[in-house]
Amino acid sequence: MSSASQAKSRRNFLKTTAVASTAAGVPYFFSSPKTLGQETQSKNDRFSVGVIGAGGMATGNMNAAKDWVDIVAIADVDSERADRMNEKFSGGKAQVFEDYRKVLERDDIDVIHVATPDHWHTKPLVEAMLAGKDVYCEKPLTLTVDEGKLIRRVQKETGRIVQVGTQQRSTFPLFVTAMALVDQGRLGKINKVTAAIGGAPTSPEIPIAEVPKNLNWDRWLGPAPKTDYRWLRQEAGEGQRRAVTNTNCHYEFRWWYEYSGGKLTDWGAHHVDIAMWALQLNGQTSGPNSIGGMAKHPVDFEDGNPVQNDRYNTATEFLLTAQFPGGTVLDIRHDTDNGCMIEGDKGRIFVNRGKLVGAPVEALKDDPLPEDAIQKVYKGLPMEFNERKAHWASFFHCVKSRQEPISDVHSHMKMLNVCHLAGITARLGRSIQWDDKTEQIVGDDQANAMLARPYRSGYEIEGV
Ligand SMILES: NC(=O)c1ccc[n+]([C@@H]2O[C@H](COP(=O)([O-])OP(=O)(O)OC[C@H]3O[C@@H](n4cnc5c(N)ncnc54)[C@H](O)[C@@H]3O)[C@@H](O)[C@H]2O)c1
Structure with a gap:
């Protein structure tokens, strides 16, 4: 890119940032943290990025990241999608592959973006870390608890920077402010958190069809x-x-449970994440003791697996409750307003992508948060007030500074354990007891076997 067009793209970035800050309606009570504006402005280098999975979310993500990146390689098992992304973001100049391992082989690539379907996250993420790459990987990182253990181990051993695509931690000032309220004790001791994530759709019988020529x-x-x-x-x-x-x-x-956890991980990865973040800030560092409740599926289940294979099979309705040491409760439900309710002994708040409400929020008019309150929950990292770009800006800052990102793999796995255990409870139709220290289900061999999944021959994770 020429220096003139670089300067133009930076000017546009700054312009967008200013407009977006107003458009995002940064709330009156939002204290003013350190921002990324200066850092972005003085940045001369761009990151060479390889994209693995060029579908809907990768396209949105690359739109958000395009001020900082040159997309030099794209892998997709659907050649139409890879070609489309290449045209849109690289003027047709990126290398295109069907096999993502070819992207990992390139020494000139700094950063990998993984945006494949959920069943295809752990393998490329682990292999990318082992290949020495920093990774922005879409949520949820895993389908099982055991995959999470592996990711945590490899991340620790390699020291790579991994940002999970749970952008609510950066993108929406409302969530971070909610966390600051919790952290500052404005809700008191948290007794209950509710992650309301909506139900999942059903489908009619879906017939077997010819595989399109562009898809492997x-x-x-x-x-x-x-x-x-x-x-x-x-x-x-x-x-x-x-x-x-x-x-x-x-x-x-x-x-489909074969490729995902349904709503429990699709939106669970967003709102259970916020719920668990609140509990952690409130001093609850352990996982749950048990999970139980009700879930309805659109097909019959036997031994935790769907019997019919010709239609959607994930839970359509659910009310699942995780019990934590000390009596705190986390509900995951389909039937109330999408968002997160956080209830403490001094007050309660409700937060989603459009609003943050409750008496502790009203009280901020007379008793604002301390200056450093936002920065503290955001791990001291600089922030960007731009709904689309903030999580990427924060990731690139961490790639340069080698700081742990706001959506780190360790907190992600802690909360994803809850989502996965909720899924196991839903599929088996019974409560389970959890030992958070050993990360095992207690006294239930069948449930314990669901903490892992077999990998089909030829697609095992390489290098571990
Ligand atoms: N953070 C968010 O708010 C958010 C929003 C939407 C989706 N997502 C996540 O993004 C991911 C992708 O979702 P989507 O809606 O874009 O799905 P999608 O089906 O549109 O895109 C996935 C792409 O990955 C490709 N792919 C599959 N296997 C591959 C492989 N082995 N190598 C390379 N490419 C492969 C597919 O062909 C497809 O083009 C999911 O994990 C989803 O949970 C996150």
Whole structure:
């Protein structure tokens, strides 16, 4: 990129930042932390990035990151998607691969972005760390508790910088302010947190279909069990706004336990993360003792696995409760307003991507947060007030400074354990007891076996 166009892109960035700060409606009670403005302004170098999985989220993410990156390599098992990203972000000049391992082989790549479906996160993430790359990996990092143990170990051993794509920790000032309220004791001792994440859809029977020529279906399945490709398009009928595509592939993988944890990890990774962050700031450092409750599935289950394989199978409705030492309770539910309710013995707040409300928030008019309150919960890292770019800006700061990112793998795994245990409870239809020290389910061999998953032959994680 020429220096003139670099300067132009920086000017545009600053302009966008200023507008977005106002548009984001940074609340009146938001104290003023150290920002990334100066740092970004003085930055001369750009990061060479390799993208693994060029779908919907990677496109959004690269739009957010494009001021800092040159995308030099793209891997996707769907060649149409890789080519589209190449045209959009690299003018067709990036190297395009079907096999992501070719991206990891390039020595000139500093940073890897993993935005594959959930069942394809752990393997490329671990292999990227072992190849000496820093990684921004989409949430949820794993399908199982044991994959989380492996990621934590490899991250510790390699010292790579890994930012998880739980952008609520950066992108929405409302969440960080909510955490500062908790941290400053404005809610008192937290007794209950509720992560309201909405239900999941059902589908009709989805027939087996011919695999599109541009898609390597075997490689899309990767570590997951071999199965047929399914696809169905339903044209919009009366009262429906648009046509609906059902498949067990792009985007819709979320509604199949073979590739995801359903809503419990898709949105659980966002709001259970906020709930667990609040508990941790409030001094609750352990995981739960037990999880139980109700969940409804759109198909029958046997031994924790769906019996039918021709339609979505993840939980559509649920109210699952995790009990923590000392009596604190975390509810994960489908049926109330999307967001996080945090209840303490001095007051309660509700926070989501659009609002932060409650008596402790009102009280800020007369008793604002101390100057350093926001910065403290944000680990002292500089912040960017731009809804789309903040999490990426923070990641690049950490890549340069080698500080632990705000969405680090260790806190992510702690909270994802809760989501995964909720999933096991839902699938087995019974409560489970959890030993947080050994990370084992107590007295239930069948449930314990679900802490891991078999990797299909030919798709095992390399180098561990
Ligand atoms: N942070 C957020 O708010 C947020 C929002 C949406 C999605 N996500 C996450 O982003 C991820 C991707 O979701 P999406 O909606 O973009 O899905 P998607 O299906 O649109 O994109 C995934 C892409 O990965 C490709 N892929 C599959 N296996 C691959 C492999 N082995 N190597 C390379 N490419 C491969 C697919 O062909 C597809 O193009 C998911 O994990 C999802 O949870 C996060």
